[in-house]
Ligand SMILES: Nc1ncnc2c1ncn2[C@@H]1O[C@H](COP(=O)(O)OP(=O)(O)OP(=O)(O)O)[C@@H](O)[C@H]1O
């Protein structure tokens with residue numbers, strides 16, 4: 001009986017090629033769109049999160065002024081900048097900390113021979129490398145003596161190396177930063193772009209004191225990066241930093257901080273939140289196309305209901321049982337939905353694959369969404385193919401034949 | 405052709421093949437309701453060939469639909485081989501149609517975009533006949549109505565008369581006990597009508613198929629040995645036709 005129903009259903013599908021095609025198309029578009037959108041959304045979230053994680057998840061960033069997150073007009077310039085004393089104090093008095101690094105930078109032009117290149121030079125020390133988990137591929141770190149004396153030696157990023165030296169070995173060469181000759185002692189491992197498009201390798205590191213004296217002309221430290229120990233509770237480290245700095249900066253109780261500590265974990269969570277909002281939006285767009293596809297199917301099924309009702313009347317009149325007719329229609333709806341759903345999945349994954357390639361994000365396969373899209377479109381196909389058929393099959397044949 | 409005698413409701417003690425008792429069919433409700441059948445009584449024995457005549461709107465098609473178990477009465481009883489069809493479940497009525505009845509609709513009712521052969525095969529599909537046998541029989545039935553060579557045509561590719569003949573082929577392909585034909589020659593020219601009537605007559609005579617046929621045309625009715633006339637949902641006359649061919 002099932003076999004016969006399948007044969008009849010396939011016959012009906014073939015006979016009504018256009019109607020079948022449109023039904024399948026509705027399902028294909030719905031399922032394909034949902035899968036493509038959600039896969040792309042997931043990939044983006046994954047990319048952003050992993051980028052931020054590479055920055056170091058136990059990283060705390062300390063800056064003078066009020067958090068930029070509280071909006072513009074925050075009095076960053078008015079607050080006293082950090083000095084080397086603050087750095088020393090943090091290094092001596094914080095527990096459960098892996099490294100504390102100063103960061104002060106300026107845009108400069110680096111020159112080597114006939115080549116010059118606009119880049120950023122950062123005054124810091126070896127802690128900077130520890131905080132960022134950044135390794136050297138050639139040369140060495142700063143020596144304590146160099147740091148203490150503020151010697152003009154530098155470690156350069158891969159982009160600077162490429163622009164100034166091409167394929168040549170930069171170690172031991174002298175470059176000029178704002179006319180100051182500076183020996184290249186190390187080459188940083190390439191990190192690539194962040195997901196926000198900044199090139200991390202476009203950098204030159206200088207001992208902090210050399211930077212202060214020769215480049216900046218002041219003794220300010222714009223940012224202090226603190227890397228908490230792996231086992232540490234970053235919230236506690238943050239509280240310690242805040243207590244310490246309030247004390248040092250003589251902020252009385254009840255007064256607002258004139259500096260802020262940002263936990264990168266929070267930033268990661270926030271960014272991941274933003275991208276999952278985006279995934280949600282993409283999902284919503286996709287859901288709309290699924291719905292539109294569903295309405296398309298519904299429309300086609302309803303338009304054909306008159307004709308199908310007559311067909312049911314004819315089948316009943318020549319002796320078909322209600323359940324035989326229903327089985328045929330059910331099989332027909334299921335076959336169309338399965339076919340459309342499968343094509344939709346393949347198409348959706350294909351589209352997502354292409355987009356992922358283009359956007360340079362990871363391909364994140366979410367089986368749940370595939371199942372949901374599939375079940376939804378199959379349900380639409382079955383409900384709107386089957387329910388009118390069921391109503392018709394319950395009529396007296398003559399009523400079904402008279403249907404208008 | 406003249407009225408011979410009032411046909412008995414029961415030829416002997418046995419149940420008639422088909423019997424209507426005070427059959428009433430009302431369409432619609434209230435003031436707009438139509439009594440399409442207004443108390444019909446008649447019986448038809450197995451092997452009879454009956455023509456039903458009457459003006460348009462007199463209830464002929466309504467009666468045929470009831471006899472074909474396609475529609476149910478509002479009041480009264482319809483007995484098929486002594487069984488009250490009104491008491492049967494829908495599926496049982498479907499089985500009655502499947503195994504005993506061949507029906508030719510006034511409006512053909514062929515499946516659209518479906519070949520003549522597949523249309524004729526349809527009743528056999530539900531009898532569970534193997535495809536090869538089905539095809540053979542359907543082609544044979546089409547041959548008998550003069551449509552050999554038109555097997556692969558869909559209704560849209562056939563003339564009205566040809567569609568009507570496909571409908572006839574579909575009704576006779578199962579070799580039913582009863583052939584119910586509503587205006588089977590309504591769209592046919594005289595020549596083709598004669599061919600079809602010869603076929604119907606031979607089905608009745610040689611294969612013992614009971615035939616009930618609605619027609620407007622006196623010429624066609626005269627093929628039947630018994631003619632029942634309807635008027636306003638009632639039987640106006642029920643006569644023997646001694647001139648039956
Ligand atoms: N579905 C329906 N709803 C309401 N009235 C109907 C319906 N079908 C038939 N009628 C009415 O019932 C009456 C009998 O109709 P029926 O079709 O049986 O006539 P008929 O004798 O077959 O006529 P014709 O020779 O024109 O085919 C008519 O008055 C018709 O208007």
Ligand SMILES: [Mg+2]
Nearest residue numbers: 464465466510
């Ligand atoms: Mg009629």
